[in-house]
Amino acid sequence: MDRSSGDRRLAAESSQQPADAAPTLVSRSRELEDVSFGAIVDTTAESRVQWATPDGLEVVGRGVAARVTASGPDRFEQIRTRADRTFDGLEHDGPQVARPRAFGGFSFHDEHEPGPPWTGFGAAAFVVPQVLVVRSEAETWLTAVATQSEEATARLERWSERVAELPAMQPSGISPGVVSTRRTTSPEAWTEQVETALERIDRDELTKVVLAQSLSVALEESVDVSGTLERLRRQYPNCYRFLIGHDTGGTFFGAPPERLVSKRGKRVETEALAGSVPRGDMPEEDEAHADRMRDSEKVQREHGLVVESIRDQLEPLAREFSIDEQTIRRLATIQHLQTPITATLDGDRHVLELVEALHPTPAVGGVPPAAAWETIRDTETFDRGWYAAPVGWFDADGDGEFAVGIRSGVATDETVTLFAGNGIVADSDPADEWDEVQLKFRPILDELR
Secondary structure, eight states: OOOOHHHHHHHHHHHTSOTTOOOOOEEEEEEEOOOOHHHHTOOSSSOEEEEEOTTSOEEEEESOSEEEEEOSTTHHHHHHHHHHHHHTTOEEESOGGGOOOEEEEEOSSTTOOOOTTSTTOOSEEEEEOSEEEEEOSSOEEEEEEESSHHHHHHHHHHHHHHHHTSOSSOOOOOOOOEEEEEESSOHHHHHHHHHHHHHHHHTTSOSEEEEEEEEEEEESSOOOHHHHHHHHHHHOTTSOEEEEEOSSSOEEEEOOOOEEEEEETTEEEEEEEEEEEEOOSSHHHHHHHHHHHHHOHHHHHHHHHHHHHHHHHHGGGEEEEEEOOOEEEEOSSEEEEEEEEEEEESSOOOHHHHHHHHSSOTTTSEESHHHHHHHHHHHOOSOOTTTTSEEEEEOTTSOEEEEEOOSEEEEETTEEEEEEEEEEOTTOOHHHHHHHHHHHHHHHHHHHO
16 A cells, blocks of 8 residues: 555654654544454555454554664663653543554564664664554554644544555465575584583573574565464464564564563563473374373473563562463464463553563573573574564553564565574483474464465
8 A cells, every 4th residue: 555645754754763752642543343454564665563462452553653762781771761751741532442552572682783684673672653453352443643633633534544445354365385494503503502501501500591493484475474474363363463564674473372471550461381292183192292291390390490480570570479370371283381470560660671570581591591691692593683582562651561572483575584492401302302493483384385
């Protein structure tokens, strides 16, 4: 879809906005009939976002009403401070569900410098879209955001007309087809990396570290990322789905099963998700795999480290803390041990304070965190970029929700780079860990074939 000259002008102005500038934002909302979310983000000419949660909230956005970026070890605090100035004085005319939100994420390492395939993805970046469509369980809303009331109203009118012409159903498209795949890590190199980690564990430098791989997938044609997400929704309806594309560079997308944190007022929800086995072809085989995971001393130790770490990271911020019973999280091709965790905060907090406290969880980093990060830097042969890092949104009240950016990839032209990793503990076997990593490539790889 072509943008009007006014939209092109405003997108150009917002993309040139200094990182620490604080425009006053105005938003106007209108209820819609249902509309295809894929059609709204069907562009590479401007910033676009797509976000969906397992409980039914779906949001798509286009353009940049405000942009907030940061780098360095204090990037979480920088984003909070700059976002507070951006949202200060926000005038929103519409329901709470349709309010403006800032969408984006962080890189795994704070010293990350964007380069292929991560061009356009700095150490921390969030945008408040110019246009948002929000679908909850009961209703769908269109919201237009600008720096002046008249422009917000005009943009709302223009997009109301555009949306009325779009289809109500989101096409899932067809898979682009895979020409070839190329691994950054050979089985021999992987064995060496795991053995290096095990040596550090034996020396008591580490208890656990998550090592990862990337897989470059050459496609027969360019991938329709939104269509791929729609197919992933059908296969993995109880997972998050996200798409983040900037004005330049590729599109980061995925269907992660793991919530990092959700904050509504003083209530916090998170979870430990660690340990995995395949799904079975028959119910009896499926349950046998789950029993093997439940009974595995290695898996239970790995899972327990994640639960313990989350508790240690959140308890200083909470006055109440609850760890629920361990369950099995079953997905289409894999199943995990899951422990839901809730907390009540001890005062007013921003969701990014919780994100900073929790990232990275031992499910994607390790224990202790500093030694795990050093091992990851020393052994991995690729740039994690935003893989396994926080991806999500926050609003003017400091509420928000973030997922862990796993089961993910970056699409650039006719290539998708996928990422997957696995936890290494004292009795890990390199061959078994290799097999488990390959299993985690499957959710997206299967949709590309």
